[in-house]
Amino acid sequence: MRRSRGREVKILSLAAFFIIALLSMVELPQFADGGAEFYAFDVGQGDAALFRFPDGSNMLVDAGPRKSAESLVAKLRRAGVRRIDILVATHPHEDHIGGMELVLRSFPVGKVWDSGYNHGSGVQRSMLALVRDLGIRYGRPRPGFKEEHGGATVEVIAPIAPISGAESDANNNSIVLLVSYGEVSFLMMGDMEEAGRRAVENFPAAAILKAAHHGSRNGTDRRLLEQTRPLTAILTYGSGNSYGHPHGEVRELLGEFGVKSYATADGDITIRIEGDTYRVSQERAR
Numbered sequence: 001m002r003r004s005r006g007r008e009v010k011i012l013s014l015a016a017f018f019i020i021a022l023l024s025m026v027e028l029p030q031f032a033d034g035g036a037e038f039y040a041f042d043v044g045q046g047d048a049a050l051f052r053f054p055d056g057s058n059m060l061v062d063a064g065p066r067k068s069a070e071s072l073v074a075k076l077r078r079a080g081v082r083r084i085d086i087l088v089a090t091h092p093h094e095d096h097i098g099g100m101e102l103v104l105r106s107f108p109v110g111k112v113w114d115s116g117y118n119h120g121s122g123v124q125r126s127m128l129a130l131v132r133d134l135g136i137r138y139g140r141p142r143p144g145f146k147e148e149h150g151g152a153t154v155e156v157i158a159p160i161a162p163i164s165g166a167e168s169d170a171n172n173n174s175i176v177l178l179v180s181y182g183e184v185s186f187l188m189m190g191d192m193e194e195a196g197r198r199a200v201e202n203f204p205a206a207a208i209l210k211a212a213h214h215g216s217r218n219g220t221d222r223r224l225l226e227q228t229r230p231l232t233a234i235l236t237y238g239s240g241n242s243y244g245h246p247h248g249e250v251r252e253l254l255g256e257f258g259v260k261s262y263a264t265a266d267g268d269i270t271i272r273i274e275g276d277t278y279r280v281s282q283e284r285a286r
């Protein structure tokens with residue numbers, strides 16, 4: 001009797017040990033080895049990109065269109081996201097902020113960064129109202145603003161000054177971010193077109209370019225590639241989209257500069273940063 005109770009206690013304490021070990025594994029920062037991860041999700045025609053920083057914090061840059069919101073939330077959960085520390089709305093078009101409502105209702109959000117451009121659309125109004133109702137910190141970070149997350153740096157590059165009278169003011173006022181980790185940098189261009197780019201004197205060098213405006217000819221030009229000198233380009237578009245994205249000129253230009261391109265239309269893209277190198281992998285959708 002005494003012996004079997006002793007065994008029971010032992011088994012129970014062993015089980016408790018494993019449960020505690022499992023729980024503490026879950027609670028540990030995601031990357032004990034100090035790496036970081038980037039995802040560009042296939043959300044059809046639209047943008048949604050996630051940074052998982054070495055300290056376990058997360059930044060989501062855009063949330064895709066409303067119609068892919070449920071699949072985006074599922075993908076974020078699969079990537080291990082339980083909380084979003086920075087939620088960035090690069091600009092208020094539906095293909096970037098349509099999924100915000102479900103994201104805001106699905107995860108605790110630390111703060112929202114917005115371009116400050118007022119599009120006056122219903123989807124933007126309801127997003128801003130929800131941010132306010134949930135009491136989430138909200139800000140319009142200015143160029144030069146920098147923040148560190150476990151050794152990774154997030155820096156705001158644009159918009160330099162409010163742009164009006166351009167072909168698309170919403171696109172041209174996009175928040176542009178440089179995310180750097182060691183030698184590896186990402187330039188996240190939002191949907192910025194030529195007028196917005198002209199206001200930026202010098203784009204920083206970056207190994208990875210999230211090309212602006214879904215690979216549109218107004219999103220990427222020779223000057224940008226000369227300044228940035230990317231090795232890898234991420235093109236975010238839905239296959240068979242009605243805009244003809246990506247445009248042939250952009251594909252040619254990227255080819256001329258020797259840039260290897262990946263398209264979200266082919267599936268979710270993951271980039272794992274290890275030390276001063278990175279590895280791109282893609283989960284083929286079809």
Ligand SMILES: [Zn+2]
Pocket residue numbers: 046047093095096191213214
């Ligand atoms: Zn867009």
